Amino acid sequence: MTQALAPAVPPGQIALVDLLDRLLGTGVVLAGDVTISLAGVDLVRLELRALLSSVRAAQEGG
Amino acid sequence: MSEPACYLYGISRHVGAADLDGIRGLGGEPVRPVESDSGLVGIVNTVDLDDFGEEALERSLQDLTWLAETAQTHHAVLCDVAARAPVAPLRLATVCLGESSVRARLDRSAADLHSSLDLISGRAEWSVKVFAEPPAPVEDLAGAASSAAPAGSGREYLARRQAQVSSRHQAAERAATVANDVYAEVSRHSSDTRRLAPQDARLTGETVPMTLNAACLVGAEDTPAFCAAVESLRGRYEQSRIEYAGPWPAYSFVSVGEP
Known part of the structure; x- marks a missing residue:
């Protein structure tokens, strides 16, 4: 389950967990016209949900 | 329209x-x-x-x-x-x-x-992460404790518990020291540095905790020295895994706070 989020990366490439760490947490904060809350995005919860749905898909497929 | x-x-x-x-x-x-x-x-x-x-x-x-x-x-x-x-x-x-x-x-x-x-x-972001050393095997702790008291006694149990607690305490102290030293050393080769929150073990997939998740802003001309410094830290702290990656856009070094 962690392979998808933390692969070994060649130089210059970025692991998804590192990228989301930055894109959700840092970077220039300019309020757009479309206002959304990035604070509500919980990676741990999302990843667990992705894992659960892939397990479910595998069960249904088998 | x-x-x-x-x-x-x-x-x-x-x-x-x-x-x-x-x-x-x-x-x-x-x-x-x-x-x-x-x-x-x-x-x-x-x-x-x-x-x-x-x-x-x-x-x-x-x-x-x-x-x-x-x-x-x-x-x-x-x-x-x-x-x-x-x-x-x-x-x-x-x-x-x-x-x-x-x-x-x-x-x-x-x-x-x-x-x-x-x-x-002219600068780019690099990531430097440190993971804690793997914990000492339980047998070592038991061995240290049994020499202090006869096996099976209440004193032996207490001694073993104390050895575990003190070993965990020492490991945490050492992990913090290694993280601080690595951060100080990579900072010397960076124009700016930030400590991001260490990532959750469920996301990293590691069994040991991440003790440092640093973002470093490194000038193009400083990059070889920066990479050499990380390699040398890896040699100094062989038991702690040290990862680095880059160059990336400078995500962690632009702050424009809108009111």
């Missing part, structure tokens, strides 16, 4: 349409510059509000697959632009209702954005 919505990737200077030729963004749309009077250039592409309006975004941000694809596209566009000109990355999903709205935002924060761009010019 209203202007098409713009997804804003980052902010640059001295970048024209020709410089962005061939770069494709979200939905395969061509990436284009939006120039403001303050000498700043927003890097944008057109998006459909059916996908990037408030409701759609609230929903999509809870979808790991969508999030992963959008984040990777955002990153790829910034890398392409960064190869041509310094660019201050924006957070994910900054959407404006038209080019005039983009210009108004750039002009409003122009002073901060210009100083951010001055800071990151």
Whole structure:
């Protein structure tokens, strides 16, 4: 389950967990016209949900 | 008719349409510059509000697959632009209702954005992470305890517990020392550094905790010395895994706080 989020990366490439760490947490904060809350995005919860749905898909497929 | 919505990737200077030729963004749309009077250039592409309006975004941000694809596209566009000109990355999903709205935002924060761009010019972000040493095997602790008291006695149990507690305490202290030393050493080769929150073990997939998650802003000319310093730290702390990666757009070094 962690392979998808933390692969070994060649130089210059970025692991998804590192990228989301930055894109959700840092970077220039300019309020757009479309206002959304990035604070509500919980990676741990999302990843667990992705894992659960892939397990479910595998069960249904088998 | 209203202007098409713009997804804003980052902010640059001295970048024209020709410089962005061939770069494709979200939905395969061509990436284009939006120039403001303050000498700043927003890097944008057109998006459909059916996908990037408030409701759609609230929903999509809870979808790991969508999030992963959008984040990777955002990153790829910034890398392409960064190869041509310094660019201050924006957070994910900054959407404006038209080019005039983009210009108004750039002009409003122009002073901060210009100083951010001055800071990151010719520099890139690198990540340095430290993981704690693996814990001492339980047999070692039991061995240390049994020499202090006969096996099976209450004293032996207490001694073993004390050995475990003190070993855990020492390991935590040592992990903090290693993390601080690595941070100090990489800071010497960086223009700026930040300590990000260590990542959750469920995301890293590691059995040992991450003790340092540092972002380093490193000048192109300092990069060989920076990498050599990390390699030498790896040799000094063989038991602690030290990872580094880069160069990336300077995500962690641009701060423009809007009121």
